[in-house]
Amino acid sequence: MSESNKIIAGRYELGELIGRGGMAEVYSGIDTRLGRTVAIKLLKADLAADSSFEIRFRQEAQASARMAHPTIVRVYDAGDEVTRDANGVERHLPYIVMELVRGEVLRDTLRQRRLTQQEAIAYATGVLTALEFSHAAGVIHRDIKPANVMITDSNAVKVMDFGIARAVSDSSATLAHTNGIVGTAQYFSPEQARGETVDMRTDLYSTGVLLYEMLTGRPPFTGETAVSVAYQHVSEQAPAPSSINPSISSAIDSVVMKSLAKERDARFQSASEFRAALVASVNGQSVQSFDDGSQPATAPMQPIDVEELAATVLQPQIPESDLFTELLASANDEATGAINSVPDTTTRVLSEELDGFTQLGFETGSTQVISTNVKPRNSTDKPSAGLLWGFASGAAVLVIGLVVWLLAGGASLINFGGGGASKILVADVIGKTYEDAYTTLTKQKLLVDKQLQLSDTVALGTVISTDPPAGQQVGAKTTITVLVSSGKEQVLMPDLRGLTEQEATVALADAKLALGTITQADSATVAQNLVISSEPTANQNVAAGTVVNLVISTGMVTVPNVVNLDQNDAISQLSSPQVGYIVESQVDPTCLGTAGTTVIAQSIIPGSQPQLQTIILTLECIN
Numbered sequence: 001m002s003e004s005n006k007i008i009a010g011r012y013e014l015g016e017l018i019g020r021g022g023m024a025e026v027y028s029g030i031d032t033r034l035g036r037t038v039a040i041k042l043l044k045a046d047l048a049a050d051s052s053f054e055i056r057f058r059q060e061a062q063a064s065a066r067m068a069h070p071t072i073v074r075v076y077d078a079g080d081e082v083t084r085d086a087n088g089v090e091r092h093l094p095y096i097v098m099e100l101v102r103g104e105v106l107r108d109t110l111r112q113r114r115l116t117q118q119e120a121i122a123y124a125t126g127v128l129t130a131l132e133f134s135h136a137a138g139v140i141h142r143d144i145k146p147a148n149v150m151i152t153d154s155n156a157v158k159v160m161d162f163g164i165a166r167a168v169s170d171s172s173a174t175l176a177h178t179n180g181i182v183g184t185a186q187y188f189s190p191e192q193a194r195g196e197t198v199d200m201r202t203d204l205y206s207t208g209v210l211l212y213e214m215l216t217g218r219p220p221f222t223g224e225t226a227v228s229v230a231y232q233h234v235s236e237q238a239p240a241p242s243s244i245n246p247s248i249s250s251a252i253d254s255v256v257m258k259s260l261a262k263e264r265d266a267r268f269q270s271a272s273e274f275r276a277a278l279v280a281s282v283n284g285q286s287v288q289s290f291d292d293g294s295q296p297a298t299a300p301m302q303p304i305d306v307e308e309l310a311a312t313v314l315q316p317q318i319p320e321s322d323l324f325t326e327l328l329a330s331a332n333d334e335a336t337g338a339i340n341s342v343p344d345t346t347t348r349v350l351s352e353e354l355d356g357f358t359q360l361g362f363e364t365g366s367t368q369v370i371s372t373n374v375k376p377r378n379s380t381d382k383p384s385a386g387l388l389w390g391f392a393s394g395a396a397v398l399v400i401g402l403v404v405w406l407l408a409g410g411a412s413l414i415n416f417g418g419g420g421a422s423k424i425l426v427a428d429v430i431g432k433t434y435e436d437a438y439t440t441l442t443k444q445k446l447l448v449d450k451q452l453q454l455s456d457t458v459a460l461g462t463v464i465s466t467d468p469p470a471g472q473q474v475g476a477k478t479t480i481t482v483l484v485s486s487g488k489e490q491v492l493m494p495d496l497r498g499l500t501e502q503e504a505t506v507a508l509a510d511a512k513l514a515l516g517t518i519t520q521a522d523s524a525t526v527a528q529n530l531v532i533s534s535e536p537t538a539n540q541n542v543a544a545g546t547v548v549n550l551v552i553s554t555g556m557v558t559v560p561n562v563v564n565l566d567q568n569d570a571i572s573q574l575s576s577p578q579v580g581y582i583v584e585s586q587v588d589p590t591c592l593g594t595a596g597t598t599v600i601a602q603s604i605i606p607g608s609q610p611q612l613q614t615i616i617l618t619l620e621c622i623n
Contacts, residue, residue, distance in 0.1 A: 007032075008029070008040060008081050009077070009081060009095070011031060011032050012029050012030070012031055012032070012038065012077075012097055013029055013030045014027045015028035015029050015030070016028055018039070019039075024041045025042050026039055026041050026042075027040045027042070028040075029097070031076070034502075034506065038097050038099070038100050039097070039100040039101070040097055040098075041096040042093055043093060043094045067133060067134055067137050067139065067162075068495060068497045068499055068531075069133040069134075069497070069525070069526075070156070070498065070525065070526060070527040070530065071126050071127075071129050071130035071133070071156075071158060072134065072158065072159050072160075073101055073158050073160035073161075074098060074498065075099075076097045076098065077097040078095065078097065079094070080094050081093045081095055101150045101158050102152060103150050103152035103158070104150070104151050105147060105149070105151075106146040106147075106149040106151055106214075107146035107147040109146075109151060110146055110213065110214070114217045115215075117215065117247065118584075118614070119214070121252075121582070122157075122582060122614070123149070123157055124207060124210065124214065124278060125157075125275055125279070125582060126157025126159075127144065127149060127157060128207060128271045128272075128274050128275040130159040131144075131159075131200075131203050131271040132270070132271035132272050132275070135200045135203070135271060139162065140198060140202065141162055141206075142192075142198060142203070143161065143187075144159075144207050144209075144210060145186070145187040145206065145210065146210065146213070147161075148161040156612075185227075185230050186209065186221065186229055187209045187210065188206075188230055188233050189201075189202045189206060189233065190205070190233050190262050191264065193230035193231070193234050194234060199264070200270070200271070201268070201269065202264075203271070204259055204267055204268050204270075204271065204274055205259060205260065205267060207259065207274065208258075208267075208274075209260065211259065211278075212241055212256055215241045215245055215248055215256070216244040217245070218244065221233055221236065221238065234262070238257070240253045240256075240257060241256050249281070251280075251281040251283075251285055251286045252278075252282070254286040254287040255274075255278050255287050258287050259274060276575065279575045279582055279583060280571065280575075282584055283567070423473040423474065423475065424444050424473065424478070425472070426441075426444075426446070426466060426470050426471060426472050426473075426480060427440050427441060427470060428470035428471070429463050429482070430465060431462060431463065432463050433461055434482065434484045437463045437466075441480055441482070445476045445477060446474070447477055447478065447480065448480055448482055449482065450482050451482065452484055452486040453483050453485060453486060454485075454487070454488065454489050455488070456488055458485035459485060460485055462484070463485075464483040464484065465483045467480070467481040467483070468480065487543065488544055489543065489544040490543060491541070491543075491544050492511065492540075493511070493534070493536050493537065493538055493539060493540050493542050493548070494507045494510075494513075495538035495539060496508075496531045497531055497532065497533065497534070498530050498531060499531050500529060500530060500531075501518065501552060504550060512544040513544070513545065513546050514545060514546070514548065515547075515548060516547035517550070518549070518550045518551075518552055519549070519550070519552070520551070520553070521552075522554050522557050522578075522608070523555070523611065524557050524579055524580030524612075525611070527555055527611075528554060529552060529553065530552065530553050531550050531551070532552065532553050533550075533551045534548055534550050554608075555611055556608045556609060556610060556611060557578065557579050557580065557608075558578070558579070558607065558609075559574070559579060559604055559605070559607060559608075559615070560606060561606040562617065563600065563602060564600075565598070566598060567585060567597045567598070567617065568597070570599045571617075580611065580612065581614065582613075582614040582615070583614075583615055584614060584616045584617070585618075585619055586616055586617070586618055586619070587619050587621060588600075588618060588621050592621075592623065594622050595619045595620070595622070596619055596620035596621065596622045597619065597620075598620040599618070599619060600619065601617070602616070602617055603617075
């Protein structure tokens with residue numbers, strides 16, 4: 001980016017380079033319109049001309065823009081910046097404007113030091129919270145790894161780079177087939193390594209790998225090549241985390257190993273289930289996966305062909321379109337037998353149609369689409385006498401038929417402006433419903449042409465005016481244009497969740513909506529001063545100018561009094577969606593006996609308290 005071109009899209013001022021990835025560079029910046037600091041992600045110049053990379057870049061913006069949550073890096077804007085190189089050639093540089101997060105990438109943290117067990121569980125809980133929200137929005141991340149997790153200066157988790165995420169409804173194509181290898185093999189799920197379809201449980205497997213690495217300091221599988229690592233994900237059992245870090249309990253072991261199950265049905269089925277099990281494991285509650293008590297890691301593993309796996313990882317193939325395959329088969333079966341009886345022009349048109357498929361990106365390969373020895377007609381060849389006779393006969397029949405139709409009264413059906421001896425006064429239907437107006441006018445032997453028009457004053461479905469107007473004399477079967485109100489302009493209600501009041505106000509103004517009342521409410525997950533919900537809710541059509549009421553988070557939760565409760569009941573209340581605390585238990589250090597299950601103290605007093613905290617319960621001592 002040259003010194004003379006520091007403004008993107010006329011509003012984003014580029015700052016210093018703060019990050020560089022495989023396909024993009026990230027700059028700090030300022031949104032001069034709103035006066036806020038942002039991060040600006042620019043596709044690398046050497047990749048911008050590659051349509052596949054550009055598509056992936058745009059997918060990041062489209063997927064991330066759908067989600068607003070404190071644990072997900074926000075995307076504000078996206079577009080193309082047009083520049084010219086030294087030779088005057090026009091270049092398109094796609095950009096994404098994102099939330100600027102101050103902190104450190106988890107990958108860098110793991111390279112510098114070993115995390116504590118409490119940090120590992122807290123960070124994994126944050127990632128699972130982000131996935132719970134994205135999965136509810138219908139988005140699979142597909143690339144959970146330390147490089148895509150930010151730890152902010154306030155020690156909060158922010159998941160980023162939904163660049164290979166796609167809607168669940170469009171996830172029938174496999175990752176390997178659509179995007180090639182876009183993740184890191186160390187965090188691959190078995191189904192990704194096999195080139196199979198992915199779903200929400202794919203993200204949970206990758207989160208299990210991430211949790212494993214945070215707890216032990218190393219991923220469960222390593223190797224010199226991506227193929228060897230992918231093979232291990234498919235066919236080998238990871239060692240229990242406690243075999244590497246003896247301080248890890250068997251309860252935490254069970255949660256990690258379940259998340260790493262080879263078969264998806266044996267894993268956690270949702271991010272919330274994984275999160276709840278992880279919180280419970282801190283208090284010694286193990287996860288059982290099968291009726292016989294065995295763990296998922298010991299489940300039978302499906303054999304995998306090494307050569308097939310290598311082909312999937314290193315050279316993913318794009319399957320032929322089923323429709324096109326059927327088309328080719330049909331063409332081969334039918335064209336050969338029928339081609340000699342088809343005029344040359346038809347052969348040419350069919351060939352052109354098949355050429356069109358090739359231009360759209362379908363490759364015919366070595367398939368023989370049409371094989372014919374029919375000699376092309378020379379442009380100087382004269383048409384045969386039979387062909388001329390056929391055309392003349394057809395024209396004669398058409399003329400005779402038209403004359404007969406006119407004599408039989410067909411001419412009376414043609415109206416050149418409302419002829420007829422009698423004149424009709426157009427009825428006044430203004431203010432009536434269209435159904436009533438239609439009935440009234442057709443009873444007058446008039447034709448009706450309905451036209452819609454937006455109106456802020458005339459009710460939906462009500463007639464605004466007619467042309468010709470009421471009282472004018474017209475002939476029978478004259479067409480009356482009836483202008484009907486389609487109501488107020490309809491706009492799409494934006495998703496305001498996770499926005500600040502200022503950002504929500506701007507979004508509402510852009511959508512032609514008005515800000516109404518603002519109320520505050522507690523939330524276990526939505527950060528202080530961010531929108532929890534709106535009324536009307538997001539993604540529905542509403543009339544322009546509609547007043548929208550907001551509920552904004554206090555950043556607080558109501559902590560219950562769990563003293564004298566059983567430990568399990570206390571954990572259930574404190575880790576509920578309404579509180580969302582991480583719960584740890586301890587015994588009074590002066591206790592000489594064994595720990596009981598009754599809570600005698602809690603580290604955070606009951607009442608209104610900040611969200612996302614860790615609370616320590618002290619259990620009774622039994623002598």
